[in-house]
Amino acid sequence: MSGLLRLFALCATLLLALHGAEAAQFHWNVTDVQGTAWDYIVVGGGLTGLVVSRRLAEDDDKKVLVIEPGSDERKNPDIYQVSKYGAVFDTPLDWAFKTTPQAVIGNHTRKIRAGRVLGGSTAINGAAWNRAAKSQYDLLGDIVGDDHFNFTTLQSYMNRAESFVPPNAAQREAGADYVRSAHGTDGPLSIGFSPIQLAKRMFTGPAPHVFTQAVNAVLHAPTLRDQCDGNNTGVAFTPTSISQQNMRQASYMYLKGTHDNLHILLGHRVTKLIWTDDTPRTATAVQVQKTAEEKPTIVHANGDVVLAAGALNTPGILERSGVGAKDVLHKAGIQQVIHLPGVGKNLQEQTMNTMGLKADVNYTGAGPSNTIANSNVYQLFPNATQVKKYMYEHLDEWSEQLQAQGHVVHASTLQQHWKYVMHSFLEKGAPVTEHFFDTGFPANSYGIDTWFLLPFSRGSVHVASSDAFAPPTLDPNYFAVPIDMDFQVASLRANRRLFRYMSKRPGFEQGEHIPGTDMVPETDNNYDAWRSWILGLNGKGHGFGTVSHPIGTCSMMPRADGGVVGPRFSLYGATNVRIVDASILPVQVSAHLSSTLYGLAEFAADMIRDRD
């Protein structure tokens, strides 16, 4: 190339980067991608999949293929407008995983949602943007056995995702604030406070302030400038993954500035990996299929295969590939290739109840209200010391029960994890409950969506058969450990106290109407009444909903502990397979998951490129 041409090419590249043009190549026909020697095949075009793909494809000489079952819906207002939250639930864009009958709710089932679309769950999520406590990132290092996993490292990776927009004068006036070091400046996602003139239901009016004051006064929890700086116990105006033009900032924003070495096959799922015969195993290809009726076909891998299909789908891909526990594989008629009994186990999913304070408001639509309170155990329990003692006395019993039920590999490992998590929330004050303040849900109310963030219960997700189009057997095992109910009850009791405080302010006098004291009387021994309402038993309300934050099903921890991947995101027993999605997180954190997962995926991309 002549000097002039070279200069011209450089200018074109710079222009592309500046204008965020996208040159990734989309395909719908698998034959289009079968003739290429792929350096990386990424399974899943969701949050973690698109982060890793984009970063790997920044090396122009690497050929990267993403395989995603969903479609590109970036022009669909039900996707790009977060105010339409819920519009695509139970459509083909939602995996809508159904649980097994749950004994605790009289064998009823629940649905856990996940996006089946470019962007994955970030294309359908609620866009709340916050981070966990410093101690929770630090304890990952203890569990994983590698102190690279700490707050300092992960904070810098989480920042990489963001182009943070500081609050403007009106937003500051409304209560928004931030801490500079807790945000990135040149990442693909525009993170900030939604423009109040476009989304009136956020910020405006007295409600967020009345809620905040109630949290300060009743829970003695401080107002925080920013929930992203590692100190998140308290109440804050939280940012969202929504741009100032009111556009959802899903992981597909990572496609801006990509080149034509990144290819995306839509409408196809990976059903399993094809292995060499030698140990450790090498994945030489992935098996791909469009519909249950069409025949599967093969795409060859010339380098790493990166699994990013999400916490409820990645275990199934592994199990169909012969990776997992012998008894689980045997039941599904699958021959074991790699013995990893932790696959599909250690599932942790949260349960949510919404309480309502009746008000003459008539907000329509849905979406984030921007006010989130996180409370810790001392703010919820007057008898926290007894609760602590009670927990320590029962760890043996609870962990042995979960092991006997087949939901964890080793009771002793689970106990160790609980102890790390308990240290963080008992000694370091990390939050245990989220109180998500909501304007307009339930209708004509101010609502508080509430969930215990750190369930002790463990469940599992496994293939029901070798059929890649059959839904998995999904058992979150809700409330299996009784302390989970104790935390949920204490959290709802705290909400009732918040509502009582709020109802002394003008406009809020009508007070709590959901569940209301007819349903749950205000007596000293109303635990059973709260429990019934939480579970939706005896016709008392609909019962809890799921938060759709599943994790833990391919946990990163030592192999001897029942781990599935090691600290470099590599699958044990294989040479070239990585897992980067929510399944690797071994324990829950006290935050909505996306910011944390962007950080983990950025970290993984560096490790895969070997730049750590």
Ligand SMILES: Cc1cc2nc3c(=O)[nH]c(=O)nc-3n(C[C@H](O)[C@H](O)[C@H](O)COP(=O)(O)OP(=O)(O)OC[C@H]3O[C@@H](n4cnc5c(N)ncnc54)[C@H](O)[C@@H]3O)c2cc1C
């Ligand atoms: C309804 C809902 C609301 C949420 N609200 C918030 C919120 O407000 N704030 C927040 O921070 N987080 C929120 N989350 C959580 C967050 O969005 C997820 O935790 C996160 O997106 C998970 O990332 P992931 O990469 O593990 O999986 P995903 O983002 O779900 O991506 C997985 C991708 O893999 C694809 N896939 C599945 N199977 C296969 C296969 N066999 N072959 C190839 N590809 C496959 C899927 O179609 C999907 O695109 C919410 C999630 C949901 C579902």
Ligand SMILES: *[C@@H]1O[C@H](CO)[C@@H](O)[C@H](O)[C@H]1NC(C)=O
């Ligand atoms: C895919 O491409 C191949 C080769 O060009 C062609 O034969 C086939 O009909 C195409 N399939 C579909 C579904 O379009």
Ligand SMILES: *[C@@H]1O[C@H](CO)[C@@H](O)[C@H](O)[C@H]1NC(C)=O
């Ligand atoms: C729930 O299902 C289990 C297993 O099938 C059964 O033993 C139990 O009696 C059922 N419980 C109710 C309340 O129906």
Ligand SMILES: *[C@@H]1O[C@H](CO)[C@@H](O)[C@H](O)[C@H]1NC(C)=O
């Ligand atoms: C955190 O990890 C980084 C490496 O990623 C390391 O340099 C640093 O010392 C660690 N910090 C602590 C407190 O362990």
Ligand SMILES: *[C@@H]1O[C@H](CO)[C@@H](O)[C@H](O)[C@H]1NC(C)=O
């Ligand atoms: C967290 O921030 C609050 C409010 O600024 C402060 O009172 C508290 O001491 C901080 N906690 C820690 C652990 O830094």
Ligand SMILES: *[C@@H]1O[C@H](CO)[C@@H](O)[C@H](O)[C@H]1NC(C)=O
């Ligand atoms: C709320 O708005 C809807 C639609 O505009 C209207 O039909 C309804 O009467 C309103 N309700 C109240 C309480 O204002």
Ligand SMILES: *[C@@H]1O[C@H](CO)[C@@H](O)[C@H](O)[C@H]1NC(C)=O
């Ligand atoms: C702590 O107090 C709550 C009531 O606030 C009660 O339900 C619970 O049993 C107590 N826990 C212990 C371990 O004493």
